[in-house]
Amino acid sequence: MNPDLQKLIELDKISQEVSRLKEEIAALPKRVAEIETKLSAAKAQVEAAKTAIKTQEAGKRKLESDIQDWQQKISKFREQSLAVKTNEQYKALMTEIEFAEKHIRDCEEQILVGMDSAEGLANTLKTAETELKFEAAEIEKEMAHARAVTAEDEKKLAELSQQKQGLQAGVEPSMLSHYERVATKxxxxxxxxxxxxxxxxxxxxxxxxxNELLSNSxxxxxxxxxxxxxxxxxxxxEVLQGGKAGKAGLRANERAWFYLPTGGESGRFAYFANSKGGCTMRIFDALSGQSIEKAAKKKTTFREAFSEYLTDALPLHPEHLNIQQDFDEQLPADMLEEFQLQARIAPGTTAAVPTAQ
Ligand SMILES: [Zn+2]
Known part of the structure; x- marks a missing residue:
């Protein structure tokens, strides 16, 4: 392979990794903000539960002080009742006392109801605090992980940037600038x-x-x-392994199609196949698709046995054709047409089979 191309492939891999790392590093502040939002939601829940408890407690204290007030009034009424002169005055004081006692009962009832709700509020606070503790621990772990990843990323980034510079310096300038142009888009x-x-x-x-590409030069x-x-x-x-790039072509079951520009009126199509015992070759006229030659060799591969056929051969690509079909004596029409197209020789002349005599 062209050494500059080899370096550009390497450079491109590094560049992609560099941009991935940059994205990952840039994502950290956003992640931190998300984490903080999550944590502050848990904190707000705890605060709300605490405020509700405080409000409830203040309400209870108010009721207790109301009870004291009413009790003081009752004591005062009782003292006064000892000094009254008339029955009416006495009755009026008794009514006041009854009224105050009713208020005290109401307050006591409200305190009892409040005690039930206080229990609920305490539970809510406990749950919220547990959640906050859990979230905080999770977040601590996550933040530590994110920071570690970022630090690692930054280290890698610095290394890769240096490698990148080294590679850039080694590539032929016009190729590099072509690469850079494509890379921006x-x-x-x-x-x-x-x-x-x-x-x-x-x-x-x-x-x-x-075909130009196959040489990688x-x-x-x-x-x-x-x-x-x-x-x-x-x-x-696998079926396509072959042609000029076919170092991998020594496989036991390799099959390949080629266009041979020489021979016949417009060249020939050739099929080669390796099998366990050896290899076979079939040659067809490129215009008519008729079989014109067959050969088989034992204990060898077609690249060795038929190497002279392969020197000018251009690989064909039958992968989208149904190559299972029978082509023993004559190439099927769709195959022939496709091969003629790939070999860029005039199709539609299949009727012009060489006339006898
Ligand atoms: Zn493309």
Whole structure:
């Protein structure tokens, strides 16, 4: 692979991690504010319960002092009753005393009712305090964790920023500036391409561009999203492993299709398959799709056995075709059409089979 491209891939990975870390660090104050809001809600609940208890207690004290007042009045009336001269005066004092006693009973009743509600309020306060204690402990843990993560992030960020600078200095300037241009618009300025597609935006690539990409030596960009592309053979479906990028192609069950530009009127299509015992090859005319050659070799792979066929071969991509169908003597029409399209040779001439004699 082009060493600059290799460095840009690395640089892009680091850049993405750098922006992730920056986002994480920037999120901390927001998280702290959320945590504080949560805590102050728990605190407010405790305060409200305390205030309710205070109000209730003040009410009780007021009632108790009212009772004392009425009791003093009663004592006074009783003293006065000893000194009265007439029956009317005596009766009037007795009525006053009755009136005061009724007030005292009312106050005592209110105090009893208040004692019930005081019990409820005490329970509410206890619950609120327990919640606050729990929240505070949780929050303490969460804050400590958030601070630790941020400190770790900042450390990593500093390291990565340095690595980034090192890589930037090592990349050829025009390539770097191209990369920087894409990077300002796209998160992840570099994407793996495989299976004829840009791995980021999934748009199909033109065959010629894809073939350029397979060598990983030129700077290839996606026509659709503008990202810099590199070929990633590891993501390629197994059936496609092959062609010029096919180091992984020594697999026992590898199968591959190629366009061979030489031979026939417009070249040939070739199918190769490895199996446990050896390998097979089938060659078809690229215009008619008729089988023109078959071969099989034992105890070898097709890349060794048929290497002379593969020197100018262009890999074809039949993955979206039903390749299970029978193509022994003749390529099915949809396959032929697709291959002609991929090889960019004129389709629609399948009727022009070479005439006999
Ligand atoms: Zn793209």
């Amino acid at each position: 796209r998160k992840g300025a570099i994407a793996a391409a495989y299976d004829h597609k840009c791995g980021a935006c999934n748009v199909m690539m033109r065959p010629q561009k894809y 030129e700077l290839v960009t996606c026509d659709s999203c503008g990202r810099i592309l590199y070929y990633d053979a590891s993501k390629q479906p």
